[in-house]
Amino acid sequence: MNTRYALLAGALTLTLASSAFAQANKPNAKPSSTNPVKVETFKDIDKNGDGYIERTEANAATGLSSMFSDLDTNKDGKLSSAEYAKRDHK
Numbered sequence: 488m489n490t491r492y493a494l495l496a497g498a499l500t501l502t503l504a505s506s507a508f509a510q511a512n513k514p515n516a517k518p519s520s521t522n523p524v525k526v527e528t529f530k531d532i533d534k535n536g537d538g539y540i541e542r543t544e545a546n547a548a549t550g551l552s553s554m555f556s557d558l559d560t561n562k563d564g565k566l567s568s569a570e571y572a573k574r575d576h577k
Contacts, residue, residue, distance in 0.1 A: 527551075529568050539565035 532540050532548045542564060545551040551574070558570045 529571050532571075539567060540571060541565050 527548055529540070530536075532544050532551065534544050534547075535541075540548075540551070542552075542555060545555045545566065554574060555566070558566055558574055560570055560573075
């Protein structure tokens, strides 16, 4: 009789442990294909394709307008691709 209870307790423990493990491994977020994040590249922002980002183009980009003056290191009123690349370091 004691062996039967021990086997039953062991089986119950394994069942609960595997259920907990399965719950812990479920992703919390939806896959990226249903929740895409748009990352703006230099080419995305350079709407006129002249190789620079002007202030008006920066104003339309998320968060770029507020750091435009800091990124425009040569103060020519536009961002080169090298100046734009420094945005992650500011």
